[in-house]
Amino acid sequence: MTSPLGVILAGGLATRMGGGDKGALMLGGRCLFDRAADRLGLQVAGLAINANGAPGRLVEFGLPILADSVPGYPGPLAGVLAGLDWAAARGAGSIVTVAVDTPFFPFDLAERLQRGAQRAGTQIAIAATEEEGRLRRQPVFALWPVALRGDLRSALEQGVRKVSYWADSHGAASVLFASEGFFNINTPEDLAQAEAMLPEAER
Template identity: 60%
Template sequence: MSGPLGVILAGGLATRMGGGDKGLLMLGGRPLLSRVIDRLAPQVTGLALNANGDAARFDDFGLPVLADSITGYAGPLAGVLAGLDWAATQGADSIVTAAADTPFFPGDLVTRLQETARGMDAPLVLAATPDAKRGQLRHPTFGLWPVSLRDDLRTALNDGLRKVVLWTDRHRAREAVFPVSDVDPFFNVNTPDDLAAAERMRKGAA
């Protein structure tokens, strides 16, 4: 398979939105998830959705729905593992993940992640943006992940590891830095105020 598969991470608890699926919230008359699919699908060779619970609620999107294999809510790394296990069955070498609540991420996400991974034995790259205080701010739900490390990740999760950067640092992950213009490309919707802000951003970009 020539390029990575895409996996949209939609397994969050959405506690600040009152629960439910943030990807099903409406932005400009369309679900956030639809906007994420439209951005990611042209960049990858196939697409799936990581979500738990009744998969039927996503039937309208026509994507395979991958549940976490790690019991309990183990965070985004469990979704990454579900994606890597699925990719292994498809004969793929890697996946690129994107969050279901982040509608403005770059159209060259995959290209930039792959360029940053050149020369790596196991291509592992997280997206990042410039940050005045920390130099770079990593966005751990947006990354390029190698299928070859899935068993290592499974072991780490079963041992209780939950923080993405702890595992990626262990494997010397690189960072692909994306510029921030008028709209933060990795702005994500966590609260009702964020959804209102996303609507303003959408209209400003129209």
């Protein structure tokens, strides 16, 4: 398997955290950008950050900063499109996306998504968890093919915003993971809980 590129999605407005860059929040003495880059960087052939606003504020991370090409903060699909355009310029065939506010995502995310897509014979694979006996997708943790970027651009221009809706129009596979890896930080209380979840060695 050829390793995909990786894109950290951080283009949201973080309204429940009071605005600003959620990736700049500190967890165990390290910011969420650093944690996501370290964890995803082990799994992919190159990294970028999808973020809007002045890119200079993120220069310290030494990664390409990809702004949405669709105006109005249309959601995660715009970040996926930005990542696919970047990957296309680098001659890559696919990307794996993660959310910056989910610091414990699996270390084998990319590999398992690729294998899941291969088994299902599809180009898109989305992480999922089982909760109360039901499958729940984690739609921004996914494998996306560069070949579909034109279709995604058209869908966004037509008003499509729901990740799963567009993904399912291309037969997306679901790949099951343990739910613990997808705890996400939306509020100050969530951040405190994430601190409690850190391994002792990281505190």
